Amino acid sequence: MVAKEIEAKKDANKKTQCTEPSVVRRYSPAVDIFEEPDAMVLVADVPGATPDGVDIQFERGNLTIEAAVRPRREDARTRYLLREYGVGNYRRTFEVNEQVDVSKITAKLENGVLTITMPKAEAVRPKKIAVKGM
Amino acid sequence: MEAFDMNLIPWKTKREERGLSRPEFSLARLRSEMDNLFDRMIRDPFGAAFGDETGTELSWGPQIDLAESEKDVTVTAELPGVDPKDVEIKVTDNVLTISGEKRHEREEKKRDYHYIERQHGAFHRSVALPSSVDSEKVDATFKNGVLTITLSKRPDAQARRITIKQG
Numbered sequence: 001m002v003a004k005e006i007e008a009k010k011d012a013n014k015k016t017q018c019t020e021p022s023v024v025r026r027y028s029p030a031v032d033i034f035e036e037p038d039a040m041v042l043v044a045d046v047p048g049a050t051p052d053g054v055d056i057q058f059e060r061g062n063l064t065i066e067a068a069v070r071p072r073r074e075d076a077r078t079r080y081l082l083r084e085y086g087v088g089n090y091r092r093t094f095e096v097n098e099q100v101d102v103s104k105i106t107a108k109l110e111n112g113v114l115t116i117t118m119p120k121a122e123a124v125r126p127k128k129i130a131v132k133g134m
Numbered sequence: 135m136e137a138f139d140m141n142l143i144p145w146k147t148k149r150e151e152r153g154l155s156r157p158e159f160s161l162a163r164l165r166s167e168m169d170n171l172f173d174r175m176i177r178d179p180f181g182a183a184f185g186d187e188t189g190t191e192l193s194w195g196p197q198i199d200l201a202e203s204e205k206d207v208t209v210t211a212e213l214p215g216v217d218p219k220d221v222e223i224k225v226t227d228n229v230l231t232i233s234g235e236k237r238h239e240r241e242e243k244k245r246d247y248h249y250i251e252r253q254h255g256a257f258h259r260s261v262a263l264p265s266s267v268d269s270e271k272v273d274a275t276f277k278n279g280v281l282t283i284t285l286s287k288r289p290d291a292q293a294r295r296i297t298i299k300q301g
Contacts, residue, residue: 004248030251030252030253031249031251031252032247032249032250032251032252033247033248033249034245034246034247034248035245035246035247035248036245043252045212045214045215045252045279046214046279047212047213047214047278047279047280048212048278048279048280049278049279050278072199073201077203077204078201078202078203078208079201079202079203080199080200080201080202081200081201081202081264082198082199082200082261083199083200084197084198084199085197085198085199085212110215111214111215111216111217111276111278111279112212112213112214112215112278112279112280113214113215113279
């Protein structure tokens, strides 16, 4: 396992209904993590997040992603009949055991999906070794 | 009962069909489905009478919020990564149906996955609307992965204040 989650799941992984609208809840986003020959890629679902609310930190092999989401519309005239998903900020931390070139990490946010590309350090990229004939 | 049994079979993804499946992924999916079902039962034990009547709870369908104000009904759904062009919205007999497909990014590539938690593939969700809406006056926007559908109520369905006459 090259990337694994290290933060205890104290925030329930599942979104639950917001019973107290004034409290901004924190959610653990669903992620896909995959490895390409020259990079590790993390894709996280953060619906409702905007680029200015996203905070990505990479420190001593720990990647932390945070994304702020504005709370639901709350006013006296609006009556909720169904509230199946929670609205709140996202946060999750992973330990990346692969050697990553930190200066080349890139991130983009599109349609509520955050994609972080972590290029592998030169030393661990696969190299093709040419075999010389005698 | 037969239909219910069918639903307990973990949903098969294209990824699994391609042989990239790992046992923990299908287990994780089944667990999340069970959690989901359990949550719904606790939250809304009479949900079937009000919400999803299609019996598709165990397959992938977005969770929704349904809010009502004096003039309109708003339905929001989290659909991160879905292309708005792939979403179909229908209103028939006061039932709103959201369906479509979430395409897998760069699907052709075989990759070494460490985590697969995000949903992919076809989705479908129906919900009964609370009061008479004008199916001609429906507005849908998609922003930051959140779909918002606003349905105007018909004038006769809008709340009216009744004044009590002095006798």
